[in-house]
Amino acid sequence: MRLYEIQQDERSEQLFATNLPLIEQNCMEAIWALQDGRTIYKGMNLSGNFYKSNPKLHIRKSQNTSNYYTLLLSNLPNWKNFPPRSQSLICSTSYRKAQTYGNVFIVLPFDGAKIGVCPDSDIFFTKNYDYYSNLDIVDLNNFWASLDFNDFDYLWFLRQFENNYMEIIGILLNGQSVLGNSYAASELGEQMKGAPHHTKEDKLKFLMNLYDPEKNGFILSSVDKLPIGENNEVWTDSESYLLRKSSTLCSQLAEKYGIKL
Structure with missing residues (x-):
């Protein structure tokens, strides 16, 4: 910003x-x-x-x-106090x-x-050092934009993330993303693949972890x-x-x- x-x-x-x-x-x-x-x-x-x-x-x-x-x-729920x-x-x-x-x-x-x-x-310089050492907020912005996700309606964005979760993993692991380098894309894809993702709550939890205020x-x-x-x-x-x-x-x-x- x-x-x-x-x-x-x-x-x-x-x-x-x-x-x-x-x-x-x-x-x-x-x-x-x-x-x-x-x-x-x-x-x-x-x-x-x-x-x-x-x-x-x-x-x-x-x-x-x-x-x-x-x-x-x-x-995001873990940002509610900010x-x-x-x-x-x-x-x-x-x-x-x-x-x-x-x-x-x-x-x-x-x-x-x-x-x-x-x-x-x-x-713009913010990174999640715990999990995605080469991934910053600009990278994520560009990635969501490449998927044409909604960037003004939160619930709409969540639905798109939930409904396209497996497709996102495939894009990341195949190196088709715009994250800037294949290592960051592969790391994020592997994390998404290995995390629980059978419910909406699981997918929201992953998103919260990705943008976690403390870890960032x-x-x-x-x-x-x-x-x-x-x-x-x-x-x-x-x-x-x-x-x-x-x-x-x-x-x-x-x-x-x-x-x-």
Whole structure:
């Protein structure tokens, strides 16, 4: 997932208030996290200085790629405690990363927000190291797309996966897939063949294992436990304030609370 996603869409509303109480009323946990150096950034092509975003207002699709990983990470049962990717702001803990996508905004989630943390700077680099050392999310996206599976309706995707399970195994073992190399295809095919697959529950379990958040290195966090000084893609479905880093309001917040931005 690339970080350009709130490009002046319906989920963000420009605010013109310049006082801090509005932020302090809803975002003290984020302010305390900023004091510790735990900062969430987002680069956007927006010209204003202060926005309120509610990512739950609209379902979003993956940008510049097929939507499979967003669909699955938002709906698979073992992801239920994470913010759904389809209703989240996609951000970064790296200022430099955000800077490459436009004006840099500080993201202040409302108190109580859940934060999903990717193991790397971009979810595209995510791999399941326990089972598929050469298989990443982009490979899987390309594979589902080559089968023409639905990438917007979760239940439809599941039906296609269940009904074509044996055909998928054959494609993988015959080296006809677009996974990038025959070793990854063969490994995945052998795993599918050897796993229980007689029931819908068995097939769902395999899919859950393939995208397992723990095995893929994802962490469910809060603002006070975010990594410091790292470059991780993060996401939240919380309402949030977005402060342009170069704005007077951001400077006032930093001065009042002794925050280094």
